[in-house]
């Protein structure tokens with residue numbers, strides 16, 4: 001092979017490589033002048049907060065298991081219509097808070113502001129009517145509402161929820177209230193149960209007419225927002241924050257006086273069952289909830305101490321929605337009831353009470369590549385034995401690793417060097433006494449387990 005030929009062959013390869021590199025570097029993104037901020041009302045849930053979140057997840061899962069609810073996950077993005085008519089065209093959620101946009105396929109979509117409508121859609125779509133009734137489902141996940149952010153109110157927040165679909169017996173309403181109340185109590189939160197009945201559609205319409213007439217007589221005292229509510233959705237006046245309206249409410253007609261007989265009996269039974277299981281409740285004649293799909297029983301959970309007036313920071317709420325599934329095109333009337341709790345609000349209340357994260361007791365220190373590789377294998381053995389082990393594979397100096405182990409206040413540190421790898425041993429250092437022993441690598445998991453349980 002002549003040198004010229006060989007140069008000719010390799011030349012394009014050689015020259016191609018730098019060209020590619022040049023292309024890539026030309027495309028390298030320009031450094032940002034400023035790290036992007038989080039969107040308003042959105043937050044990170046940091047590692048140190050996860051202990052509390054884990055406690056909530058664990059208790060929810062345990063509760064769902066105990067009452068045989070099955071998990072369901074529905075998408076965070078749905079066709080906007082899933083929420084618009086169900087949650088209600090004139091509710092705050094639909095009027096001002098939904099993240100709705102047209103996506104690249106031309107579909108009008110919304111980030112879910114809640115999950116009940118999606119679950120009703122899923123119940124119909126998956127023919128759950130043909131399953132044994134009731135269908136009992138639970139969920140936990142992020143929801144989105146473009147509300148004005150303030151303490152306890154976010155634009156992305158999380159809900160955990162339980163829904164029982166397919167029965168109208170009052171015991172179901174009571175059972176869901178009991179579940180939420182116990183779940184909160186298991187998490188160390190005493191919540192007051194606020195409860196009301198908003199009757200059937202006709203009774204509610206008759207009440208709304210009466211309520212509108214009452215407020216029309218006092219129209220002059222209403223602010224602009226409340227005047228708008230009076231025309232569009234008079235029930236919302238019941239949650240007005242305006243002191244003048246609150247004063248007017250004292251004399252306003254109450255929905256209980258308009259209840260149809262069947263709803264009144266249903267409600268009485270719910271209350272009797274709650275009395276029997278000793279779940280205290282407060283009858284709240286002005287509780288109507290901010291979503292349109294409810295009928296009959298509605299309820300909220302307020303942090304104790306917040307009773308007496310409409311809470312801005314309800315820990316959760318729910319109620320019966322016997323017409324939602326039919327409204328969404330379900331084959332037949334399908335009664336249902338459910339609730340959702342706000343996870344951020346619960347997390348905030350239990351933060352102080354939750355025990356510190358269980359500290360890690362074992363640290364693995366390594367010297368050299370071979371030790372790191374053996375270490376990775378050893379980690380699997382500890383994981384199988386359910387013993388968490390900390391490490392600093394990124395640090396090579398033993399002193400730096402031992403300093404970290406000290407800082408973490410572990411009970412023992414395992415030290416693996418080149419020699420130990422060859423011998424099949426490992427050094428076990430007791431961090432309290434500082435004493436060290438060499439132990440057989442095969443027995444180290446059992447030895448550590450004994451030490452930790454001693």
Ligand code: HAM
Pocket residue numbers: 113114115116145147152153154155156157158159161162163290291313314315316317318319321337338339340341342343344345
């Ligand atoms: P909701 O009352 O709109 O009901 O929301 C339930 C809970 O979610 C609230 O009580 C609150 O704890 C939390 N939450 C709502 N908005 C925010 C926010 N912007 N920031 C933080 N937390 C918030 C529903 O969503 C119904 N789907 C409940 C239901 C289930 N009804 C029947 N089944």
